[in-house]
Amino acid sequence: MAVQNLQSVTAELSPEELEAAARRDAEGQANFDRVIADDSRIEPKDWMPAAYRKTLLRQISQHAHSEIIGMQPEANWISRAPSLKRKAILMAKVQDEAGHGLYLYSAAETLGQSRDKMMDDLIAGKARYSSIFNYPARTWADMGAIGWLVDGAAICNQVPLCRASYGPYGRAMVRVCKEESFHQRQGFEILLELANGTPEQKQMAQDAVDRWYAPALMMFGPPDDDSPNSRQSMAWNIKRFSNDELRHRFVGMMAEQVKVLGLTLPDDQVRFNEETKKWEHGPLDWNEFKEVLAGRGPCNAQRLERRRQAHDDGAWVREAAAAYAAKQQAKQSMTTKEDAA
Amino acid sequence: MNSETTTGHGDISTGMAAPAGSGDSNASATRITPGNALRPEDIALEVRTGLVKPSADVAEYALRLGDDALILAQRLGHWISRAPELEEDVALGNIALDQLGHARSFLTYAGGALGENGEAKSEDDLAYFRREHEFRSAHLFEQPNGDFAATIARQFVVSYYQFELYRRLTQSTDATLAAIAAKAVKEVDYHRDHSTQWVLRLAGGTEESRRRMIHGLKMMWPYVGELFEDDALLTRLGETGAAVVPSSIRDDFDRLTGEVLTEAGLEVPDVPVAPGGGRQGKHSEYLGYILAEMQVLAREHPGASW
Numbered sequence: 001m002a003v004q005n006l007q008s009v010t011a012e013l014s015p016e017e018l019e020a021a022a023r024r025d026a027e028g029q030a031n032f033d034r035v036i037a038d039d040s041r042i043e044p045k046d047w048m049p050a051a052y053r054k055t056l057l058r059q060i061s062q063h064a065h066s067e068i069i070g071m072q073p074e075a076n077w078i079s080r081a082p083s084l085k086r087k088a089i090l091m092a093k094v095q096d097e098a099g100h101g102l103y104l105y106s107a108a109e110t111l112g113q114s115r116d117k118m119m120d121d122l123i124a125g126k127a128r129y130s131s132i133f134n135y136p137a138r139t140w141a142d143m144g145a146i147g148w149l150v151d152g153a154a155i156c157n158q159v160p161l162c163r164a165s166y167g168p169y170g171r172a173m174v175r176v177c178k179e180e181s182f183h184q185r186q187g188f189e190i191l192l193e194l195a196n197g198t199p200e201q202k203q204m205a206q207d208a209v210d211r212w213y214a215p216a217l218m219m220f221g222p223p224d225d226d227s228p229n230s231r232q233s234m235a236w237n238i239k240r241f242s243n244d245e246l247r248h249r250f251v252g253m254m255a256e257q258v259k260v261l262g263l264t265l266p267d268d269q270v271r272f273n274e275e276t277k278k279w280e281h282g283p284l285d286w287n288e289f290k291e292v293l294a295g296r297g298p299c300n301a302q303r304l305e306r307r308r309q310a311h312d313d314g315a316w317v318r319e320a321a322a323a324y325a326a327k328q329q330a331k332q333s334m335t336t337k338e339d340a341a
Numbered sequence: 342m343n344s345e346t347t348t349g350h351g352d353i354s355t356g357m358a359a360p361a362g363s364g365d366s367n368a369s370a371t372r373i374t375p376g377n378a379l380r381p382e383d384i385a386l387e388v389r390t391g392l393v394k395p396s397a398d399v400a401e402y403a404l405r406l407g408d409d410a411l412i413l414a415q416r417l418g419h420w421i422s423r424a425p426e427l428e429e430d431v432a433l434g435n436i437a438l439d440q441l442g443h444a445r446s447f448l449t450y451a452g453g454a455l456g457e458n459g460e461a462k463s464e465d466d467l468a469y470f471r472r473e474h475e476f477r478s479a480h481l482f483e484q485p486n487g488d489f490a491a492t493i494a495r496q497f498v499v500s501y502y503q504f505e506l507y508r509r510l511t512q513s514t515d516a517t518l519a520a521i522a523a524k525a526v527k528e529v530d531y532h533r534d535h536s537t538q539w540v541l542r543l544a545g546g547t548e549e550s551r552r553r554m555i556h557g558l559k560m561m562w563p564y565v566g567e568l569f570e571d572d573a574l575l576t577r578l579g580e581t582g583a584a585v586v587p588s589s590i591r592d593d594f595d596r597l598t599g600e601v602l603t604e605a606g607l608e609v610p611d612v613p614v615a616p617g618g619g620r621q622g623k624h625s626e627y628l629g630y631i632l633a634e635m636q637v638l639a640r641e642h643p644g645a646s647w
Contacts, residue, residue, distance in 0.1 A: 068427070075422040079415060082639045083465045083647045084445050085381075088438060091418055095434035098427050105427075140638055140647075190647075198645050306422070314425025316553070317489045320546025321426075327545060 036237055041167040044110035052236055055229070056166050057111045059238070061118045064104035065129035068122075069303050071097045073137035074146060082140060089186055090143060096179045103175060107168040123308040131289065132215050134297030141194055141201075141208035147187015149209070149216035149254065155180050156250045157220060165237035188257065195262045202263075209258070210266040217281065218289045220247040226286075252279035379524050381445035381464060384517065388453035388461045393517050400454035401477070401574055402584050403518065404467070405620055406506075407447030408478035411468060412628070413499060414441035415635055416486055425489055432535055436496065439528040444468075446521045469639035473629050474622035480615065481564035483625045487557060490550070493539040494557035500532035501598050502568050505590040514582035537601050544605035555607065562610040567617030569594070 013021065028047025035042055042048055071094050078094065081087035105115045121127040132150055137143070158177050164170040194205035221227055221243040233239035241249075255270050269282035291297065387393045395403060417437035424430040445464050452462035481499065486492045507529055510522035543554040569591040571579075578584030595609075602609060618624070639645075 071422040071430070078418045078421060079634050080638045082469075082642070082645075084411075084441065084448075084468055086647050087414075087418075088441050088445070091421065091434055091438050091441065094421050095431055095438070098421070098430040098434065102427050102431070193647055197647075198642060200642065201645055310423045310425070313423075314429075314489065316547070316549050317425035317429075317543070320543050320550030322546075323550075324542040324546040 036165060036235075039163075039165075039237060041170065042165050043167045051232075053111055055233060055236070056169065056238065057108055057113055059233075060104055060108040060111070060169055061113070061121075062128050062130070064101050064108060064118065065122045065127055066133065067097045067101035067104060069129045069307060070133045071101075072303055072306055073133060073135070073299075074143060076137050077140060077143055080140070081143075086143075086190070093147075093183055093186065096183070100176045100179070103172040107166075107172045110168045119311065123304065123311055125295075125304060128293075130219060131292040131297060132219050133303060134292050134299045135211070135215055136298050138211075139204050139208060141191065141204040142212070144187050144190030144194060144205060145208035145212040147183050147185075148191055148257070149187075149212045150219070151180050151183040151187060152254065153216045153219045153250055155184060156246050156253075160240035160246075161238075163237075163240060169238075188261070191261050191263065205261070206263050209261075209263050213254075213266050214284055214288075217247055217251065218284055218286070220244075220250070222286065222289070247281075248279045251281045255279065379446065379520050381442070381449045384446055384449045384521075385461075385463070387517070388449060393450070393453065395450055395454045395515070395517070397454055398574060398578055399515055399518065399583055400451045402578055403447045403451035404455075405477040405479075407444045407451055407467070408476050409444075409482045409499075410440040410447065411444035412476075412478045412482040412631060413495075414438070414444055415631055416482070416484075416495075417492070419486055420492065429489075433492070436532050436535065439525075439532070443521065443525045443528075446524075450517050450521070465639065469636045470643075473624060473632055476622065476624065476628060476632070477620055478624070478628065479564065479567045479619040480617055480625045481561060481568060483619070483627045483631065484561060484564060485627060487560060488553055489539075490543055490553035490557035491560055492557075493536055493543065494554070494561045496532060497536040497540050497558075497598065497601075498561055498565055498568075500529055500536050501594050502590070503529045504533050505593050505597075506585050506587075509585045509590065512582075513584070518583065540601055540607075541605050544607050554605075555610075558607065559610045559612055562612050563615040564617070566614035567619065570617065570620075572620065 024047070029049065031046070032042065032048055032052075035046070042052075074090060074094050074097075078087065078090055081090050105118060108118060109115060118127065122129070137146065155177060158173050158180065161173045162170055162177060164173065191205050191209070194201040196202075221230070224230065224242045224244045227243050230239060230242055234242070251270055252272065254265060255272075258265050267282045269280065271280055272278075273280050292300070295301075384393075414437045417433050417440065420433040421430055421437070424433055448464040448467045452464060452467055455467070456462045481495065484491075484495055486495075504526065507522040507526035511519050511526060513519040513522065540554065543550040545551070569587045571586055571588045575584055575586055579586035579589075599609065639647075
């Protein structure tokens with residue numbers, strides 16, 4: 001992949017070539033700026049600034065990793081789902097997440113990095129994924145709370161990403177968002193059923209909402225005054241709203257929906273501020289957020305180990321598939337040659 | 342029963358016209374066809390409103406087919422988030438979902454004759470509140486996942502068996518069984534294709550994959566015999582044309598799996614046949630653990646709805 005990074009190639013270029021490269025970069029930058037100003041789309045073959053490419057690659061691959069690691073807390077309940085219908089829905093949901101991971105890795109690959117490399121970075125602990133998945137799914141009600149709160153927060157984040165300036169990312173998000181909205185509804189439905197069930201079931205639902213509420217709010221990222229990358233992402237039309245704007249919007253939606261559930265949010269400071277016309281919430285424990293991000297969450301080691309194990313256990317299968325494909329190809333080219341002769 | 346010969350895995354069409362009233366015969370297994378696809382909920386409604394009611398024999402037969410599919414779905418579901426490639430998380434998840442769908446339909450139908458005081462038992466009553474000896478699954482479906490090759494070996498046997506079975510069951514004199522089979526056979530055809538491709542790949546890939554594939558087949562083959570055993574129930578139902586007599590599909594199974602094994606340069610494993618007994622409630626040691634896990638939450642909250 002020809003990455004537009006002049007520093008790395010200058011040594012091998014003649015002065016004329018260097019000048020031509022600089023001209024191409026200037027033209028590319030002008031085109032890029034125009035596309036961004038028009039709120040139009042950058043496509044994989046278009047010139048783009050190295051920092052834009054790097055930012056997107058990081059964001060999309062982290063998003064893909066989150067889908068893949070995010071399969072684990074829910075896969076934890078597939079075998080114990082309390083009805084066959086719920087089992088089927090949960091299986092389909094976790095399967096969707098593998099599908100989302102696939103679209104997103106493909107979108108990231110258009111920026112010049114292979115899926116294998118991204119996967120290696122993930123299992124080596126070099127790449128990040130959403131911290132929310134480092135919390136344990138302790139009870140069945142967590143399947144409801146994850147769908148309602150975690151997927152709900154993800155949708156708030158992702159709907160504006162459908163308009164992201166990078167084409168493959170925006171298009172992947174359109175598809176992902178459609179499925180995510182099903183996921184959120186099924187989570188809401190699980191909680192609704194529990195909230196209207198036995199006292200034990202209702203308690204289970206409330207406990208799950210209590211545990212997932214704050215981590216879900218923190219999914220939007222640090223407060224705006226502590227989010228150094230946000231401004232650049234917004235200038236590039238990757239991000240459309242600030243972390244706090246999205247978080248406030250999300251709290252407002254949840255505050256209404258929780259009433260339908262007949263449950264409560266574990267935050268007595270949720271209110272609509274008539275002056276600012278914004279929803280507000282109580283303080284969040286950003287220290288906990290940083291701890292989990294730094295690897296000191298309840299399930300960080302477990303999640304990564306499980307991914308590594310699946311990857312290692314599957315190595316011989318991937319090798320076999322590659323060897324078989326190579327043999328088939330060799331056979332085919334032999335046949336083609338024979339036919340030609 | 343229809344006994345026309347089937348083609349091997351290269352032919353993805355079933356060559357069967359679905360009987361009238363069995364749903365959309367053009368429905369794709371991978372495309373949602375709202376309004377046409379037969380859902381367990383539709384069967385439940387028919388059972389509840391008394392539109393259909395299986396005989397005791399048919400219910401017992403449906404229980405067998407449903408339990409096979411349910412236990413296999415439970416096994417396959419474990420692969421989701423653990424497969425060798427993301428594509429296989431999706432593929433094995435899909436097969437598990439298909440099997441679970443078939444299980445739900447068969448169990449819902451079986452429940453129509455298994456309740457007391459004229460009340461039907463639901464799919465969940467049957468899945469979550471029966472004890473081990475009341476299950477009717479064959480031992481093959483209960484076998485552990487093992488490594489990917491063992492899972493593929495099990496799936497290879499299952500999908501060729503189920504395909505031959507369901508293909509004929511679409512002609513059942515029992516309209517509900519025929520309708521369930523008409524939907525299932527299209528899906529199982531994909532399972533057949535998936536497992537065949539992997540048998541070829543693993544057998545022809547590396548030395549290690551070949552060794553593992555041979556081992557996987559060897560581990561599963563003792564339980565093949567049970568699938569094709571006839572008994573009094575099957576003979577009775579075979580005579581009325583409601584069920585497929587298992588011994589009648591053995592030749593096609595042997596021929597078609599044999600073709601794939603030959604192409605893969607493998608031999609049919611030369612292993613002693615295990616006696617089975619699943620149809621009479623005599624199970625492998627594995628089933629108890631499968632049920633313990635599957636049933637634990639539902640049993641903690643008897644009577645709850647989810």
